Amino acid sequence: MMFRMRLAAATVLAVLIAGCAGTTAVTPSASPVATSTVTATTAPTASSATATQATTAAISCTAPAQPLVELTEGPYYKANPPQNATLRTAGVAGTPLTLTGYVVSTSCQPIAGAKLDFWQADGNGNYDNSGYTLRGWQLTDANGAYRLETVIPGLYPGRTEHIHFKVTVNGKTYTSQLFFPGVSQNEGDSIYSSRMLVTLNTSTSPVTGTFTFVVNTA
Numbered sequence: 295m296m297f298r299m300r301l302a303a304a305t306v307l308a309v310l311i312a313g314c315a316g317t318t319a320v321t322p323s324a325s326p327v328a329t330s331t332v333t334a335t336t337a338p339t340a341s342s343a344t345a346t347q348a349t350t351a352a353i354s355c356t357a358p359a360q361p362l363v364e365l366t367e368g369p370y371y372k373a374n375p376p377q378n379a380t381l382r383t384a385g386v387a388g389t390p391l392t393l394t395g396y397v398v399s400t401s402c403q404p405i406a407g408a409k410l411d412f413w414q415a416d417g418n419g420n421y422d423n424s425g426y427t428l429r430g431w432q433l434t435d436a437n438g439a440y441r442l443e444t445v446i447p448g449l450y451p452g453r454t455e456h457i458h459f460k461v462t463v464n465g466k467t468y469t470s471q472l473f474f475p476g477v478s479q480n481e482g483d484s485i486y487s488s489r490m491l492v493t494l495n496t497s498t499s500p501v502t503g504t505f506t507f508v509v510n511t512a
């Protein structure tokens with residue numbers, strides 16, 4: 295009960311903050327734990343028809359949730375990336391993508407202050423191995439939410455589209471990759487996991503995606 299009350303209060307606060315920022319406010323679901331996947335974006339209301347930013351509506355999580363699948367780090371991680379949630383900068387190739395969601399426990403409790411470290415190729419499948427373009431980390435906010443401004447990564451030999459990440463909770467780091475639905479190269483990629491697919495809405499600009507990072511904190 296206490297968790298429900300806290301989450302409800304946090305959700306109301308998040309909606310208020312979103313409203314102040316001019317983004318689309320979404321009515322939260324009645325239950326803090328969604329029993330099915332919740333669409334993260336909604337059609338803009340008449341009063342916010344120009345809003346194109348994704349608004350995370352609710353936590354897409356059903357307890358007990360399966361923790362994320364840990365996958366290889368790959369060869370292109372660079373240590374000491376900057377703290378930066380906006381990886382998309384002018385001139386970077388690729389379709390703009392806004393990815394939002396939460397870091398949660400297997401009981402679907404949001405985790406504030408979780409560290410999310412992302413790195414990826416640009417839309418042409420190229421990594422910046424000399425600098426830190428498309429590399430950066432962020433902390434989840436008080437509601438356990440994150441927001442990543444980036445591009446959809448391109449293909450490179452042997453790999454389907456993917457975004458690498460490390461998520462750190464309570465000093466333990468989990469490394470894996472996110473994938474994109476409808477990419478024909480997914481099934482031929484030995485690293486691919488369908489459990490790590492983002493939910494994508496390509497009708498928005500930028501394209502919006504959601505993913506819930508489930509971490510086993512037990």
Ligand SMILES: [Fe+2]
Pocket residue numbers: 368370415453456458
């Ligand atoms: Fe990669």
